[in-house]
Amino acid sequence: GAVVSQHPSWVICKSGTSVKIECRSLDFQATTMFWYRQFPKQSLMLMATSNEGSKATYEQGVEKDKFLINHASLTLSTLTVTSAHPEDSSFYICSAREVMNTEAFFGQGTRLTVV
Amino acid sequence: LAKTTQPISMDSYEGQEVNITCSHNNIATNDYITWYQQFPSQGPRFIIQGYKTKVTNEVASLFIPADRKSSTLSLPRVSLSDTAVYYCLVGVNYNTDKLIFGTGTRLQVFP
Numbered sequence: 001g002a003v004v005s006q007h008p009s010w011v012i013c014k015s016g017t018s019v020k021i022e023c024r025s026l027d028f029q030a031t032t033m034f035w036y037r038q039f040p041k042q043s044l045m046l047m048a049t050s051n052e053g054s055k056a057t058y059e060q061g062v063e064k065d066k067f068l069i070n071h072a073s074l075t076l077s078t079l080t081v082t083s084a085h086p087e088d089s090s091f092y093i094c095s096a097r098e099v100m101n102t103e104a105f106f107g108q109g110t111r112l113t114v115v
Numbered sequence: 116l117a118k119t120t121q122p123i124s125m126d127s128y129e130g131q132e133v134n135i136t137c138s139h140n141n142i143a144t145n146d147y148i149t150w151y152q153q154f155p156s157q158g159p160r161f162i163i164q165g166y167k168t169k170v171t172n173e174v175a176s177l178f179i180p181a182d183r184k185s186s187t188l189s190l191p192r193v194s195l196s197d198t199a200v201y202y203c204l205v206g207v208n209y210n211t212d213k214l215i216f217g218t219g220t221r222l223q224v225f226p
Contacts, residue, residue: 006158034214043202044159044216093158095214103149104214106158 002028004096006107013084013114021079021110023094029074030096034104035067038091050077084114119203119217126223133190135220137203140184148179148186151202153219159202163188190222198224 003026036044056069068080120138151159
């Protein structure tokens with residue numbers, strides 16, 4: 001199946017700094033990418049939908065100024081957690097779907113720890 | 116997007132068949148049903164997708180009754196490595212349609 005690569009797989013940062021997470025579709029073009037966060041023992045929570053070349057659509061309750069999403073090309077979307085705080089520590093997962101494909105592919109996730 | 120309801124957890128033993136049922140009473144005509152598997156600290160992995168009746172692949176079968184208000188994921192002869200969380204998702208999977216995850220079913224397989 002198609003491959004979605006997420007980088008880094010884990011990151012530790014100091015409180016107040018910003019962290020960028022990359023999501024790449026390696027062998028297909030993804031017009032739409034999704035970003036999720038997941039806390040321990042909980043389900044995935046959709047944060048935003050990212051469309052290539054346009055502004056991301058954020059879910060209710062997700063701060064767009066804190067979680068900056070950029071989808072500059074058909075194979076790359078980035079999530080930047082700005083001014084990270086310990087409560088932002090979580091598992092972040094991206095997903096990508098090829099145009100008119102009914103299957104979505106997920107990255108391996110990024111474990112963010114803010115200290 | 117149709118809401119889904121699954122059992123929170125299930126236990127099984129190696130070699131047994133496991134059936135996980137998902138309810139989606141307000142499924143729309145164009146909605147597909149998709150199941151994903153997630154191991155700890157990994158992204159979800161696609162298992163199977165269907166629209167009606169029965170779909171089978173190398174890892175699982177998906178049974179969908181005529182009214183499509185529920186679906187059952189069947190895992191034949193589970194092993195310890197099948198211990199994971201299984202999510203049932205319903206929606207029209209085209210282009211920008213969102214994938215909303217429900218609570219999922221935590222399957223524990225014992226030796």
